[in-house]
Amino acid sequence: MTDTVSKPGQTEVWITGIGLATSLGEGLDANWAALQEKRINVDETGFAPFIVHPLLPVSFDSQIPKKGDQRQMEAWQRIGVYAAGLALDSAGIKGNKDILSKIDMVVAAGGGERDLNVDTGVLNAEARGANAPGFLNERLMSDLRPTLFLAQLSNLLAGNIAIVNGLGGTSRTFMGEEVAGADALRIALSRIASGESDIALVGGSHNGERKDLLVLYEFGDFNLKDKFAPVWARKDHPGFALGSAGAFLVLESKAHAEARGAKPYAKLSSVVTDLARRKQSGDMEATLEKLWDKLPKRAGKGAIISGASGAEPATSEERDFLKKHTDFPVRATGTMFGHTMETQFPLGIALAALSISRGALFPPNDSTGTEIEMQGAPTQIVVVGAGHWRGEGMALVEAVD
Known part of the structure; x- marks a missing residue:
C-alpha cells in the first residue's frame, strides 16, 4: 500500500468539519460531554448474549427531510447520511452549491444490510418443503426491493449523501472492514496534499444493531458476550x-x-496503512512499529487514540506495541463507542481533532491502568487502527500553528 506522509512543499490539509452520530449522542458537544462524564451506552439484553452499543435516538428529519429518502435507506445509510450532513454543517458549507458541486467524497462502507424478513421467509418455506425448481429466484425477484440484491450495495451510501446534500464531485467507496476507513482518509489526504482536490467529505457509518452481523462474527468467535468490560480488560473474555x-x-x-x-479543528498530517501477514505472534506489532516510524517526527505534546476492538490476538499485540510508547497517553474508542468497523478510524480522527481543538484529551475510561490521565493540551495525536482480523492504519493529527 502507498503511504501518505507530509512532504516539504505539499499542501497543508485542514479538518474543517466534523459530523458525529454515535451511541453517546449526536453532534460534537453531546459526544464531548459524554466522554467527560465517562458515560457508556451498552445494551446487554436486547441481543443477548451479545453486547452492542446502540445509536442514541436522533431526528433524521433534520438532515434527511424527505420521508421517501429515509424509507429507501436501511439504518446504516440513514446514520451515514445524517453524520455527513452534520459534517457539512460543521464546515459551514451546507447548501453552498458552489462548493458542494465540486467536493469530492470518499466513503468507507460495509456490504449493506440484508432483509431479514425475506431471508427468514425463504428459509421457513424451504424447511416446509417448498423447494421446487426456480423457487428461490422467484422469491428473491418478488420480495426484494429494487435497491437490494441480497444485501444493499455499499456505494448506495455515497449516492444517498450526494442526492440528499447536492454533492457533485467525484465519489469513491472503500470496502474492507477497519482498514477501509484508514484507506479512505489516506486517499482523500493524498489528493488534497498533491493539489488534485481542494476539499473532500470523508467517513463511514455502521449499524451494529443487526442480528445478521452478530451471526456472521459469531462464526469467527469475535463477539463480546454476557458482560461488558473496557477494551483493555477483555483478555480473558475477548471480543468486540x-x-x-x-x-x-x-x-x-x-x-x-x-x-x-473557515477555521480548522486541526490538521491531518499523515495517514499510513499496511497489511501484516499475521502468520506468527508479533507480526502485527512489528507492522505497527513500522507504521509509527513512517509518521512525521513527533515533537509536540502527544497522545494516542486507538481503535482496538477487544478481539484477540490483535488487541494484545497492539497493547505490546503501546507499552513501547508509554510517554503517549492512550484512549481506546472501542470502550466508549463499541466497535464500528469501517467507521472506527474516521471516528478516531474526529475525536483527535476534537480533542486538539478543545485543548484537552478526554479522560481515561479503563480499569487496567493502560489509560492514564493527560495534563495539558495535546498538540499531536496519533490515531491507530488495527483490524480485528486484517489491516493496520495510523494517522497523525496535529494542532494548526
Whole structure:
C-alpha cells in the first residue's frame, strides 16, 4: 500500500468539519460531554448474549427531510447520511452549491444490510418443503426491493449523501472492514496534499444493531458476550461489542479554507496503512512499529487514540506495541463507542481533532491502568487502527500553528 506522509512543499490539509452520530449522542458537544462524564451506552439484553452499543435516538428529519429518502435507506445509510450532513454543517458549507458541486467524497462502507424478513421467509418455506425448481429466484425477484440484491450495495451510501446534500464531485467507496476507513482518509489526504482536490467529505457509518452481523462474527468467535468490560480488560473474555455510529470529516486545503474564512479543528498530517501477514505472534506489532516510524517526527505534546476492538490476538499485540510508547497517553474508542468497523478510524480522527481543538484529551475510561490521565493540551495525536482480523492504519493529527 502507498503511504501518505507530509512532504516539504505539499499542501497543508485542514479538518474543517466534523459530523458525529454515535451511541453517546449526536453532534460534537453531546459526544464531548459524554466522554467527560465517562458515560457508556451498552445494551446487554436486547441481543443477548451479545453486547452492542446502540445509536442514541436522533431526528433524521433534520438532515434527511424527505420521508421517501429515509424509507429507501436501511439504518446504516440513514446514520451515514445524517453524520455527513452534520459534517457539512460543521464546515459551514451546507447548501453552498458552489462548493458542494465540486467536493469530492470518499466513503468507507460495509456490504449493506440484508432483509431479514425475506431471508427468514425463504428459509421457513424451504424447511416446509417448498423447494421446487426456480423457487428461490422467484422469491428473491418478488420480495426484494429494487435497491437490494441480497444485501444493499455499499456505494448506495455515497449516492444517498450526494442526492440528499447536492454533492457533485467525484465519489469513491472503500470496502474492507477497519482498514477501509484508514484507506479512505489516506486517499482523500493524498489528493488534497498533491493539489488534485481542494476539499473532500470523508467517513463511514455502521449499524451494529443487526442480528445478521452478530451471526456472521459469531462464526469467527469475535463477539463480546454476557458482560461488558473496557477494551483493555477483555483478555480473558475477548471480543468486540458492535457499535452504531456515523463519523464524517471535511478535509480541505489550507488555501481553500482560508479563502472562505473557515477555521480548522486541526490538521491531518499523515495517514499510513499496511497489511501484516499475521502468520506468527508479533507480526502485527512489528507492522505497527513500522507504521509509527513512517509518521512525521513527533515533537509536540502527544497522545494516542486507538481503535482496538477487544478481539484477540490483535488487541494484545497492539497493547505490546503501546507499552513501547508509554510517554503517549492512550484512549481506546472501542470502550466508549463499541466497535464500528469501517467507521472506527474516521471516528478516531474526529475525536483527535476534537480533542486538539478543545485543548484537552478526554479522560481515561479503563480499569487496567493502560489509560492514564493527560495534563495539558495535546498538540499531536496519533490515531491507530488495527483490524480485528486484517489491516493496520495510523494517522497523525496535529494542532494548526
